[in-house]
Amino acid sequence: xxxxxxxxxxxxxxxxxxxxxxxxxxxxxxxxxxxxxxxxxxxxxxxxxxxxxxxxxxxxxxxxxxxxxxxxxxxxxxxxxxxxxxxxxxxxxxxxxxxxxxxxxxxxxxxxxxxxxxxxxxxxxxxxxxxxxxxxxxxxxxxxxxxxxxxxxxxxxxxxxxxxxxxxxxxxxxxxxxxxxxxxxxxxxxxxxxxxxxxxxxxxxxxxxxxxxxxxxxxxxxxxxxxxxxxxxxxxxxxxxxxxxxxxxxxxxxxxxxxxxxxxxxxxxxxxxxxxxxxxxxxxxxxxxxxxxxxxxxxxxxxxxxxxxxxxxxxxxxxxxxxxxxxxxxxxxxxxxxxxxxxxxxxxxxxxxxxxxxxxxxxxxxxxxxxxxxxxxxxxxxxxxxxxxxxxxxxxxxxxxxxxxxxxxxxxxxxxxxxxxxxxxxxxxxxxxxxxxxxxxxxxxxxxxxxxxxxxxxxxxxxxxxxxxxxxxxxxxxxxxxxxxxxxxxxxxxxxxxxxxxxxxxxxxxxxxxxxxxxxxxxxxxxxxxxxxxxxxxxxxxxxxxxxxxxxxxxxxxxxxxxxxxxxx
Amino acid sequence: xxxxxxxxxxxxxxxxxxxxxxxxxxxxxxxxxxxxxxxxxxxxxxxxxxxxxxxxxxxxxxxxxxxxxxxxxxxxxxxxxxxxxxxxxxxxxxxxxxxxxxxxxxxxxxxxxxxxxxxxxxxxxxxxxxxxxxxxxxxxxxxxxxxxxxxxxxxxxxxxxxxxxxxxxxxxxxxxxxxxxxxxxxxxxxxxxxxxxxxxxxxxxxxxxxxxxxxxxxxxxxxxxxxxxxxxxxxxxxxxxxxxxxxxxxxxxxxxxxxxxxxxxxxxxxxxxxxxxxxxxxxxxxxxxxxxxxxxxxxxxxxxxxxxxxxxxxxx
Numbered sequence: 032x033x034x035x036x037x038x039x040x041x042x043x044x045x046x047x048x049x050x051x052x053x054x055x056x057x058x059x060x061x062x063x064x065x066x067x068x069x070x071x072x073x074x075x076x077x078x079x080x081x082x083x084x085x086x087x088x089x090x091x092x093x094x095x096x097x098x099x100x101x102x103x104x105x106x107x108x109x110x111x112x113x114x115x116x117x118x119x120x121x122x123x124x125x126x127x128x129x130x131x132x133x134x135x136x137x138x139x140x141x142x143x144x145x146x147x148x149x150x151x152x153x154x155x156x157x158x159x160x161x162x163x164x165x166x167x168x169x170x171x172x173x174x175x176x177x178x179x180x181x182x183x184x185x186x187x188x189x190x191x192x193x194x195x196x197x198x199x200x201x202x203x204x205x206x207x208x209x210x211x212x213x214x215x216x217x218x219x220x221x222x223x224x225x226x227x228x229x230x231x232x233x234x235x236x237x238x239x240x241x242x243x244x245x246x247x248x249x250x251x252x253x254x255x256x257x258x259x260x261x262x263x264x265x266x267x268x269x270x271x272x273x274x275x276x277x278x279x280x281x282x283x284x285x286x287x288x289x290x291x292x293x294x295x296x297x298x299x300x301x302x303x304x305x306x307x308x309x310x311x312x313x314x315x316x317x318x319x320x321x322x323x324x325x326x327x328x329x330x331x332x333x334x335x336x337x338x339x340x341x342x343x344x345x346x347x348x349x350x351x352x353x354x355x356x357x358x359x360x361x362x363x364x365x366x367x368x369x370x371x372x373x374x375x376x377x378x379x380x381x382x383x384x385x386x387x388x389x390x391x392x393x394x395x396x397x398x399x400x401x402x403x404x405x406x407x408x409x410x411x412x413x414x415x416x417x418x419x420x421x422x423x424x425x426x427x428x429x430x431x432x433x434x435x436x437x438x439x440x441x442x443x444x445x446x447x448x449x450x451x452x453x454x455x456x457x458x459x460x461x462x463x464x465x466x467x468x469x470x471x472x473x474x475x476x477x478x479x480x481x482x483x484x485x486x487x488x489x490x491x492x493x494x495x496x497x498x499x500x501x502x503x504x505x506x507x508x509x510x511x512x513x514x515x516x517x518x519x520x521x522x523x524x525x526x527x528x529x530x531x532x533x534x535x536x537x538x539x540x541x542x543x544x545x546x547x548x549x550x551x552x553x554x555x556x557x558x559x560x561x562x563x564x565x566x567x568x569x570x571x572x573x574x575x576x577x578x579x580x581x582x583x584x585x586x587x588x589x590x591x592x593x594x595x596x597x598x599x600x
Numbered sequence: 601x602x603x604x605x606x607x608x609x610x611x612x613x614x615x616x617x618x619x620x621x622x623x624x625x626x627x628x629x630x631x632x633x634x635x636x637x638x639x640x641x642x643x644x645x646x647x648x649x650x651x652x653x654x655x656x657x658x659x660x661x662x663x664x665x666x667x668x669x670x671x672x673x674x675x676x677x678x679x680x681x682x683x684x685x686x687x688x689x690x691x692x693x694x695x696x697x698x699x700x701x702x703x704x705x706x707x708x709x710x711x712x713x714x715x716x717x718x719x720x721x722x723x724x725x726x727x728x729x730x731x732x733x734x735x736x737x738x739x740x741x742x743x744x745x746x747x748x749x750x751x752x753x754x755x756x757x758x759x760x761x762x763x764x765x766x767x768x769x770x771x772x773x774x775x776x777x778x779x780x781x782x783x784x785x786x787x788x789x790x791x792x793x794x795x796x797x798x799x800x801x802x803x804x805x806x807x808x809x810x811x812x813x814x815x816x817x818x819x820x821x822x823x824x825x826x827x828x829x830x831x832x833x834x835x836x837x838x839x840x841x842x843x844x845x846x847x848x849x850x851x852x853x854x855x856x857x858x859x860x861x862x863x864x865x866x867x868x869x870x871x872x873x874x875x876x877x878x879x880x881x882x883x884x885x886x887x888x889x890x891x892x893x894x895x896x897x898x899x900x901x902x903x904x905x906x907x908x909x910x911x912x913x914x915x916x
Contacts, residue, residue: 130880133659156880163660335749335768339858341741402660539881543682543874553859557771574681 075110077421079412083114085139086475089129089153090396092119095143095471100464102430110421113413117143117472126152133160138401141410143475146210146397149195150298150530157399158199158533161207167400167407168205170198176415178480179209188213189392191526194595196394209414210394211474215482217391218522221490223508226361227286229372230254234263234271234355242375243511246385248290248323251356251378255332258355265353273332275354280342283552284358289378289385291320294600299548300528300587301600308528308588308600310580312548312572316381321564324556338553362511368503374511387516388599391524398476410476417477420486426473427492429465442488450493467492525599528587535586537579544578547571653887673887682871690867693848696781698841705789706834709796710822728790736851739783743856744770747779771860780856780865784849799833800826832913839903839915843896868892 088095097119107115118139122128129144133156144153160166173179181187188197192213197206214221228251230242238257245251255273263271277284285296293311294301302308311317327333334340334354348354350366356375360367377385398414400407416422428435428443435443445467453460453468460468489495508514529545532538551571555564572580590596622629648663653673655666677683708728715721731739746753747769759765769775807825816824850869857865868888876885900915908914 133880134657134882136659136662159880160659163658165659331750331766335766339771341744344745539875540680550859550862554771554862557768557860577681 074112077110077416077419079111079113079416080406080409081112082406082409083116084141084410084413086115086117086141086143086398087132087139088117088119088475089122089125089132089142089144090119091125092121095119095475096461096469097472098462098464098470099472100462100470102433103425103464106425106430110425111413111416113409115413115472117475126156129153130156133165136165138165138403140404141398141400141476143396143398145395146196146208147395148191148393148527148530150527150532154196154530155533155538157208157397161202161399165402166207167402167404168207169209169400169411170204170206172408172411173415176411178418179411179415181480182209182213189390189394189524190595190597191524191530192392192394195526195530196397208397208399210397211479212393212395212481213479214392215480215485217524218389218520219392219482220389220517221481221483222363223505223513223517224361224363225374225508225511225513227359227377228284228375229357229360229367230375231263231271231352231355232371232373234258234261235373237261237263242373245375246377246379248288248378251287251375252323252327252332254375255327255356256330259330259332263355265348266351267353269353271353271355272334272348274327274337274356274358275334275348276337276340276345276357277359278346278349278357278364279359280345281336281338281340283338283549286376286378287358288320288323289376289380291316291323292381293317294528297549298528298600299545300584302588302591302598306588308584308591310548310572310575310584312568312575317552317568318561318565321552321555321558321568322561325558325561325564328556338556362504362507367507370503370506374507377511385516387520389517389520389522390599391522396474396478414476417473418479422473422477423486425465426477427466428487429463429467434463434465434467438488440488445493445496447496450496523599525597526590528598528600530598531583531586531590531596535579535583537582540578541575541580541583544571544575544580547574650886650890652883653890655883657882669883673884674891676884677888677891682866685863686866686868686871687846689864690846690848690869692777692864693780693853693867694845696777697784697848698838698845700781701785701788702834702838704785705792706796706830708789708793709800710826712793712797713800713826714818714822725790728793730790731787732791734787736787736855739787740852740855743779743783768860770856770858773861773864776856776861776864780852783856784852795837796830796833799830803829831911835907835911835913836915839900839907842899842903845899846892846895 088097095117097117099115099117104115107113120128120132122131125145129142132138132142144157145151146153146157170183173182182197188210192210194200196208196210198204199206235242238254238261240254240257245254251274258271258273265271274287276282283296285292293299293309293314293316299311300308301311301314303314324333328335328337334348336344337358349357349360352371357372360372362374379385400410404410417426424431424443428445429449431437431443434449435445438444449460449463449468452463457469461470464470464472466473483490532542535541548571551567555567558564558567587598591598651663652666654668654670655663656669657663658666712721712725715724747755749755749766749768752769754769755765755767757765758767767775769779803826807829808821811821811825847869848867850873853865853867854870854873857870868891872885872889875881875888904914904916
């Protein structure tokens with residue numbers, strides 16, 4: 032019997048070994064650099080190694096693309112020897128994917144993730160992984176690079192990137208997370224963004240109102256009343272709602288109620304005039320704001336689902352013109368290029384008239400190399416190639432001859448047919464495989480040290496072929512007096528108030544209490560009376576205090592006093 | 601008798617006899633195989649992960665290599681200000697779904713059983729089964745539109761009848777249980793009635809004929825024949841569902857939650873996702889999840905024992 036069983040097991044085992052022996056073993060090549068077989072004499076100066084580099088991306092498919100164009104892939108191979116491949120981890124929330132991916136501990140050559148600043152929810156998870164030795168120390172690897180070595184210069188990085196994300200004092204000079212999208216020059220602009228509330232132009236004209244004169248919530252209320260009395264209709268002939276939610280779905284919009292907002296949305300922490308750091312729930316503004324919102328809701332001036340509406344319905348309302356005022360959108364959105372919506376205000380803040388604030392530099396997204404990756408220096412060299420002008424030209428503009436030509440200054444001149452294809456059939460254009468047509472893969476490792484004007488002679492892909500005068504976005508920026516405001520803008524560098532939750536002992540509990548406050552605030556807006564609203568806020572404040580709010584605010588004040596950890600309130 | 605005779609057999613003989621029986625019913629065992637594999641892969645192997653409830657999980661050390669923390673997470677949960685509210689909400693919601701909802705699929709099965717027109721029976725069954733196949737995302741999306749203030753169907757109906765059509769049903773706690781139970785009822789009743797339909801179809805028709813001859817009314821037949829005949833099925837299903845008393849249904853509650861109803865809709869399942877997946881506290885989330893399972897198991901065992909004593913119907 033025993034022999035019979037042994038035979039039965041032996042046959043499939045032999046078959047499995049046979050099949051395994053015949054396979055290419057391509058799985059292993061991803062992590063291990065192969066011996067270079069290409070002759071040294073034919074290699075370009077950008078050559079790195081003949082290997083595969085695979086990345087796992089914990090970000091959305093809206094922002095990044097895993098399908099690469101074969102010709103572009105071949106060009107990368109030719110230039111660097113690298114067979115580049117990315118996979119996007121699909122998850123409801125990118126952070127869920129990141130946590131699951133890190134816990135599975137089976138990571139490819141590099142990982143990429145969202146990381147706007149050290150206050151982002153991903154940061155504590157990434158820090159835990161870094162502290163537990165999951166990532167490779169990048170400091171020695173960037174010393175010999177061309178672009179990334181700038182990160183080691185004294186005044187190159189913004190302080191949050193430097194001390195909060197990358198060279199944290201606890202790591203004593205080592206760094207495990209590479210923060211991306213750092214501008215070459217401080218305070219540089221890539222676009223003339225005008226975000227905030229917008230009003231339907233025809234309604235503003237019919238009411239004979241100049242939208243830029245609306246600078247307080249009282250004026251906003253009066254405007255909403257006039258809209259309501261005007262009986263305006265949307266594209267479907269239904270009555271308009273005076274104030275609708277943001278284009279991207281319901282949530283509190285800081286810029287709509289700007290003179291009643293204590294700090295940025297999702298931060299709710301600010302320093303008062305005497306230097307005390309307070310939470311919104313401790314300030315007098317919270318009840319004023321609730322009273323104002325309740326008034327708007329009661330008089331049907333605010334869409335009743337303003338704070339909770341899902342994105343598809345909110346967008347539908349914006350596209351159909353159902354919202355006379357859209358709480359938040361920006362001038363580069365396609366649907367507004369005909370300027371049928373124009374910006375309102377900007378509204379004053381609680382500190383006084385609006386002043387533009389520009390980040391000295393700000394990061395966005397990041398990458399890390401798992402400690403299991405063989406020859407990590409090759410990943411860094413490849414990232415450095417993608418961050419160079421040659422690399423950027425490839426992933427932003429595509430292939431010379433096929434997608435662009437070079438002008439007399441050596442800058443790319445996008446082919447008109449590519450722009451036409453992009454306008455006519457964006458999905459087909461995306462298959463060309465580079466950033467300009469919406470196929471974003473190069474940004475992951477290459478989008479940093481950004482200065483498009485210096486590198487390519489234009490701020491945006493294809494700007495040279497666009498006639499500025501026809502561009503709605505630029506016209507809106509002019510209407511809003513963007514240049515004038517930018518000239519007077521404050522260039523600020525610092526941490527967000529919630530950046531220190533990761534190092535605060537009761538950080539997780541306090542984060543939960545902050546989330547509860549955000550929900551409680553919305554609940555208070557819908558309370559039947561101000562008394563009830565007051566009780567809701569009191570209860571949320573009590574929870575935050577029991578989760579260590581007072582100690583945390585002290586910590587924020589201490590951090591703000593240290594020039595290395597200045598806080599931008 | 602058979603027990604006595606088998607105990608006299610030597611172990612080798614018992615094993616041989618068992619194999620003989622297995623061989624005899626090999627097709628049935630073959631059909632059972634996927635089910636066994638499914639449970640091994642998706643239920644038994646993951647149980648190893650329960651170790652996380654007692655460990656401080658380190659990315660680089662894995663489950664086995666991470667340091668032990670004892671009952672730390674359980675202590676943290678019970679000392680948290682949220683735990684009481686979370687357990688209370690979970691028990692209320694799952695209690696409603698277990699006890700309040702229980703008779704409805706049975707009543708529906710009885711009603712289906714009495715329909716004599718075949719095409720009408722088929723059509724109505726299909727209509728009632730369909731919602732089961734619609735995901736909660738779609739169901740809650742529909743609810744949001746139907747119950748929207750001012751523009752929703754229900755509010756338009758109310759204002760059409762002269763009422764105030766601006767009620768934000770999803771935001772008001774007083775409507776939460778109705779919405780939760782109503783949507784669960786609509787989505788599940790048809791599908792859940794299938795098993796009772798199957799049990800009813802197994803009732804011996806001779807008993808109905810005998811009852812008719814004794815002059816029993818339709819109601820009497822249902823009350824005295826159908827219901828007693830399907831009672832064992834009802835009891836077994838009830839005992840099994842007790843195992844899920846601390847799982848009130850993640851999808852539905854996660855989607856129905858709004859700032860207005862959060863004090864009623866925050867349950868253990870949504871809490872586990874929030875702390876486990878969204879904050880990366882694997883050990884803590886596992887501990888809370890394990891509590892759900894252990895309490896469910898204890899309840900199943902207790903209910904089974906009570907049922908065996910009272911009604912002679914039990915799982916084992």
